[in-house]
Each structure stands twice: as structure tokens, then as C-alpha cells.
Amino acid sequence: MTVEHSALALRGLAKRFDGTIAVAGVDLDVPAGSFYGLLGPNGAGKTTTLSMAVGLLRPDAGSAWVLGHDVWQDPLTAKRLLGVMPDGVRLFDRLTGAELLAYNGLLRGMDPAVVDQRAAELLDVLALGDAGRTLVVDYSAGMKKKIGLACALLHGPRLLVLDEPFEAVDPVSAALIRDILTRYAAGGGTVVFSSHVMEVVERLCSHVAILAGGTIKRFGTLDEVRGERSLEQVFVEVVGGRTATGEELSWLSQ
Numbered sequence: 001m002t003v004e005h006s007a008l009a010l011r012g013l014a015k016r017f018d019g020t021i022a023v024a025g026v027d028l029d030v031p032a033g034s035f036y037g038l039l040g041p042n043g044a045g046k047t048t049t050l051s052m053a054v055g056l057l058r059p060d061a062g063s064a065w066v067l068g069h070d071v072w073q074d075p076l077t078a079k080r081l082l083g084v085m086p087d088g089v090r091l092f093d094r095l096t097g098a099e100l101l102a103y104n105g106l107l108r109g110m111d112p113a114v115v116d117q118r119a120a121e122l123l124d125v126l127a128l129g130d131a132g133r134t135l136v137v138d139y140s141a142g143m144k145k146k147i148g149l150a151c152a153l154l155h156g157p158r159l160l161v162l163d164e165p166f167e168a169v170d171p172v173s174a175a176l177i178r179d180i181l182t183r184y185a186a187g188g189g190t191v192v193f194s195s196h197v198m199e200v201v202e203r204l205c206s207h208v209a210i211l212a213g214g215t216i217k218r219f220g221t222l223d224e225v226r227g228e229r230s231l232e233q234v235f236v237e238v239v240g241g242r243t244a245t246g247e248e249l250s251w252l253s254q
């Protein structure tokens with residue numbers, strides 16, 4: 001697949017922090033219209049890869065393109081097409097949800113009337129309308145994920161990149177986020193998200209990549225990657241999980 005035909009294309013992305021190689025040369029093509037899950041254990045390099053892919057962290061080497069636009073050479077065009085929910089949801093959190101959405105929309109140069117209308121709809125659909133004057137800093141973890149998603153969706157991006165959107169989210173909010181993402185993808189949008197949760201990835205994704213030790217170990221459609229097995233089995237095999245022998249921690253038995 002060529003860079004022009006992918007919603008997101010990564011070539012040779014690499015990043016080192018002091019002595020640690022966080023990402024060791026990632027190539028990936030995310031087809032337009034796909035729902036792409038990036039799986040990996042803690043420390044695999046998911047956040048670092050996605051941050052470089054969306055223009056938040058400058059790579060040591062490599063390039064990223066959003067719908068054919070180079071994220072680092074032409075960031076304005078790429079970022080217009082892109083909605084991002086970063087890890088840890090770095091938000092301006094001394095604002096209410098409505099204020100935060102207004103701030104985001106106006107920063108993007110959107111018409112204030114459109115921002116107001118979309119913000120009200122997003123707050124309503126994401127069940128954040130009742131939060132009223134509550135500041136985002138006082139939101140629960142799940143509410144912060146939802147307002148982060150609302151900020152990412154506000155300008156109607158063609159590609160959504162979400163870092164751990166389901167982490168620390170209760171089942172009701174998770175179902176809501178899933179529904180919104182499914183609708184977004186059905187409407188022609190492309191979603192890339194990182195996760196440790198196999199069940200969510202298996203349920204939602206058309207494509208999956210497994211990242212470990214800073215490189216992509218497997219990628220393809222969900223069926224190509226898991227074959228006859230469960231995604232969890234493939235993941236554990238690829239990542240090299242440790243199996244308990246039963247002899248450790250014997251002092252835990254009464």
C-alpha cells in the first residue's frame with residue numbers, strides 16, 4: 001500500500017530516550033475506513049509511536065503521513081484531517097466540558113455557532129451534559145476519556161487516533177465510546193487506537209497490529225493475525241508471556 005492510499009502511513013519511525021530504544025523502526029499502513037487496533041504490552045512503545053504519528057513527539061528518524069500529508073512537513077493540513085486523544089488525556093482541565101470544547105473549536109478556527117451546536121450535541125451524546133459547571137480537573141477518569149474523545153471529534157476529522165480510549169472506563173461509558181466510534185467508522189472515518197484489552201480489539205477492529213519491544217511483530221486484518229486461535233493466544237505467544245509453574249509464591253497457600 002502506498003502512502004497516498006493510507007489514512008495513516010508510518011515509515012521507519014524511531015525514537016530513543018537516553019539509553020532506551022522506545023521505538024525501533026515502525027512501518028504501518030492503516031487503510032482508509034478501517035478500525036485499527038494497536039496492541040502491545042506495557043512499555044511496548046504504543047504511546048511513543050502514536051505521539052510521533054500525530055505530530056506530538058518529533059521522531060529521531062522516519063516519517064508519518066495522514067491521508068497523504070506529511071505530518072512533520074505539512075502539519076497544518078495533516079492536523080486538520082486528524083482528531084487525537086493523547087495518552088493521559090492532557091487537557092486544559094481548569095475549564096468546564098463546554099468551555100474546553102469551545103476553546104478547542106476556536107483554536108481550530110471553527111465558526112463559534114457551529115462549535116456551540118456540536119459541543120452541546122457531543123456533551124449530550126456522551127452523557128456529560130449533567131456535569132454542568134464541574135471543571136474537567138474534577139471529572140472521573142471515564143468522564144475525562146469522554147471529553148477527550150469529544151475534543152478529538154469536534155472538528156469532524158477523517159482520521160481518529162486514540163491512545164488507550166478504554167483504559168479506566170466503566171462498562172457503560174465503554175459501550176457509549178464503542179457506539180460512537182462504530183458510528184464514526186460506519187460513516188467513512190478511520191479509527192486507530194491502542195489498547196491492552198483483547199476483547200475490545202476483537203469486537204471492534206477490522207485490523208490489528210501487535211507492537212512489542214518497539215517493533216511491529218504482527219499486523220493485518222483481525223482474521224489474518226489471529227488465524228484459528230484467539231487474539232489473546234497470539235498476543236501472549238508474540239509477546240513471550242511468562243507462565244507460572246505453580247511452585248512460586250507457595251507461601252500464599254494456607
Ligand SMILES: Nc1ncnc2c1ncn2[C@@H]1O[C@H](COP(=O)(O)OP(=O)(O)OP(=O)(O)O)[C@@H](O)[C@H]1O
Nearest residue numbers: 017020021022040041042043044045046047048049
Ligand atoms: N519521555 C520519556 N522519557 C524516557 N523514557 C520514556 C519516555 N517515554 C517513554 N519512555 C520509555 O519508552 C518505552 C516505551 O514507552 P511507551 O509509553 O511508548 O510504551 P506503551 O506501549 O505506551 O506502554 P503502556 O502500555 O505502559 O502505556 C518505555 O520503556 C518507556 O519507559
